[in-house]
Amino acid sequence: MKNMLVIFLLILMNLSHAQIGDVIWEEDFNNLDNWMKITGNGSWG
Numbered sequence: 001m002k003n004m005l006v007i008f009l010l011i012l013m014n015l016s017h018a019q020i021g022d023v024i025w026e027e028d029f030n031n032l033d034n035w036m037k038i039t040g041n042g043s044w045g
Helices: 002-015
Strands: none
Touching: none
């Protein structure tokens, strides 16, 4: 039982790490003028 608790705590510690840094990409849907109704991709080119 003690081994299971240790394993659980190790897994929990690994999952609790947050990514620190700037946002690389962000999608803002404030303006839908560039939105393509057919493909829905927002004018990727």
